[in-house]
Amino acid sequence: MGTAVLDGDVLVVGGGIVGLSTAYAVSRAAPGTRVVVLEKEPGPARHQTGRNSGVIHSGIYYRPGSLKARFAVRGAAEMVTFCAEYGIAHEVTGKLIVATERDELPRLHALVQRGRENGIAVRELGPVQIQEYEPQVRGLAAIHVGTTGIADYRAVAERLAEVSGAEVRYGAEVVQVDRRPGRGVAVRTRAGDVVRARVLVNCAGLHCDEVARLTGDDPGMRIVPFRGEYFELARPELVRGLVYPVPDPAFPFLGVHLTRGVDGGVHVGPNAVPALAREGYGWGVVRPRDLAGTLGWPGSWHLARQHWRYGAGEVLRSASRGAFARAVRRLVPAVDGADLVPAEAGVRAQAVLRDGTLVDDFLIREGPRAVHVLNAPSPAATAALPIGRHIATRALAAL
Numbered sequence: 001m002g003t004a005v006l007d008g009d010v011l012v013v014g015g016g017i018v019g020l021s022t023a024y025a026v027s028r029a030a031p032g033t034r035v036v037v038l039e040k041e042p043g044p045a046r047h048q049t050g051r052n053s054g055v056i057h058s059g060i061y062y063r064p065g066s067l068k069a070r071f072a073v074r075g076a077a078e079m080v081t082f083c084a085e086y087g088i089a090h091e092v093t094g095k096l097i098v099a100t101e102r103d104e105l106p107r108l109h110a111l112v113q114r115g116r117e118n119g120i121a122v123r124e125l126g127p128v129q130i131q132e133y134e135p136q137v138r139g140l141a142a143i144h145v146g147t148t149g150i151a152d153y154r155a156v157a158e159r160l161a162e163v164s165g166a167e168v169r170y171g172a173e174v175v176q177v178d179r180r181p182g183r184g185v186a187v188r189t190r191a192g193d194v195v196r197a198r199v200l201v202n203c204a205g206l207h208c209d210e211v212a213r214l215t216g217d218d219p220g221m222r223i224v225p226f227r228g229e230y231f232e233l234a235r236p237e238l239v240r241g242l243v244y245p246v247p248d249p250a251f252p253f254l255g256v257h258l259t260r261g262v263d264g265g266v267h268v269g270p271n272a273v274p275a276l277a278r279e280g281y282g283w284g285v286v287r288p289r290d291l292a293g294t295l296g297w298p299g300s301w302h303l304a305r306q307h308w309r310y311g312a313g314e315v316l317r318s319a320s321r322g323a324f325a326r327a328v329r330r331l332v333p334a335v336d337g338a339d340l341v342p343a344e345a346g347v348r349a350q351a352v353l354r355d356g357t358l359v360d361d362f363l364i365r366e367g368p369r370a371v372h373v374l375n376a377p378s379p380a381a382t383a384a385l386p387i388g389r390h391i392a393t394r395a396l397a398a399l
C-alpha cells in the first residue's frame with residue numbers, strides 16, 4: 001500500500017457509539033481535522049450499541065477514581081442533554097437495586113457508600129417502601145437511585161454520525177493495516193479500497209484485539225464474547241421502571257434486571273453465557289476461528305477454572321426458560337415462564353488478560369500512530385460523550 005494523498009487525518013475503525021462519539025469529539029476539539037469512520041456493517045450501531053439494555057447508568061457501581069466512575073457520572077448528565085437537544089427518546093426514570101437474601105445486605109450497603117463517594121444521591125428503602133415504588137417487587141431492602149434513565153442508543157449513534165462532521169463509510173471492513181514510521185497509516189478494506197490517514201483509532205468493539213494485531217501492536221488481552229439473552233415481559237404492567245439485583249462483585253456484569261425501555265416494553269435480562277462466535281447472537285452461531293481464539297488464550301482457561309460453577313448456572317438458565325424465570329421470581333414473584341417471550345440478544349466485548357483477569361475498567365492503549373480502545377463494556381454507552389473526548393484528545397496528540 002504505497003504513499004498517496006491522505007483521505008483523512010484521523011481514521012476511526014468502528015461505527016458504534018464509541019467510535020462515532022470519538023469522531024464527533026475530534027471535529028469539535030480541532031475544527032478542520034478530517035475524520036473518516038470505517039464501519040463494516042451497512043449502518044451504525046449494529047452490534048453492542050444497538051443490542052443493549054438502553055440504560056443511562058448513574059455511576060453508582062464503579063470504583064471511585066476509575067475511568068468508569070468518572071465518565072459514567074458525567075456521561076449520564078451529558079447523554080440526557082444530548083438526547084433532549086436532538087429529540088431522541090429518553091427518560092430519567094430512577095431505579096431500584098433490591099436485596100432479596102440476607103447475605104446481599106452488606107453488599108447493598110457498600111453500594112450506598114460507593115454511590116456517595118461518587119457523588120450520587122441514593123435513598124435506602126425497607127420492604128414497605130420498595131412496594132411504594134414497585135408494588136410487585138419483593139425484597140429485604142433496596143436503594144433508589146434517582147439519576148438512572150433510559151435512552152435509545154441506536155438513535156444516539158445515528159445522530160452522532162450525522163453531526164460528527166466525519167465522513168462515515170458503511171460496508172467498509174478493515175482487513176489489513178500498514179503503518180510506516182513518519183508516514184501514518186494505510187488500511188485496506190475487504191472490498192479492496194485503501195484509506196490513508198495520519199492516525200488510526202481502533203473502536204472495533206468485539207473485534208478490537210484483532211484490529212490491534214492488524215496494526216502490529218500486541219494488545220496484551222483478548223476479547224472473550226459473553227452473550228446476554230433477553231426476554232420481553234408479556235405482562236409489562238408487573239413493573240413500573242427499572243429493577244436490578246445486587247451485583248456479584250466477582251463479575252463485571254450487573255445481573256438479570258427488568259428494564260422498561262423507551263418503547264414502553266419491559267426487557268428481562270441479560271444473563272451472561274459464553275458466545276461461540278464474536279457475533280454469536282444464538283447458540284447456533286458458531287465460528288470455529290473465534291472459538292479457537294478463545295480456547296487458545298490462557299486467560300479463558302483460568303477464567304473457566306475460577307468461575308465454572310457460576311457459568312454452569314448461567315448456561316442452565318439459558319437452556320431452560322423455567323430456570324430463568326426462577327431467577328427473575330426472586331425479584332418479582334408474580335413472573336412465570338409464560339411471561340417470558342424471547343427477544344433479541346446482545347454480545348459483550350469483554351477483555352480478558354492472559355492470567356484470566358476480567359478487565360473491569362475501560363482500557364485504552366496507544367501504539368505508534370494508533371489509539372486502541374480495548375475494553376469499553378457497560379457503561380460505555382452512557383459514558384460515550386466523555387469517553388469520546390478522552391480518546392479524541394489522545395488521537396489528536398498522536399497526530
Ligand SMILES: Cc1cc2nc3c(=O)[nH]c(=O)nc-3n(C[C@H](O)[C@H](O)[C@H](O)COP(=O)(O)OP(=O)(O)OC[C@H]3O[C@@H](n4cnc5c(N)ncnc54)[C@H](O)[C@@H]3O)c2cc1C
Pocket residue numbers: 013014015016017018019038039040041044045046047048049050051052053054055056057172173174175203204205206207208211227228270345346347348349376377378379380381382383
Ligand atoms: C447485553 C448488553 C447490555 C448492555 N447494557 C448497557 C446499558 O444498559 N447501558 C450502557 O451504558 N451500556 C450497556 N452496554 C454496553 C454498551 O452497549 C457498550 O459499552 C457500547 O455499545 C460499546 O460501544 P462500541 O462502539 O465500543 O462497540 P460496538 O457498538 O460493538 O461498535 C463496534 C463497531 O465496530 C465495527 N467493526 C468491528 N470490526 C471492524 C472492522 N474490522 N472494520 C470496520 N468496522 C469494524 C462493528 O461492526 C461495530 O459496529 C451493554 C452491552 C451489552 C452487550
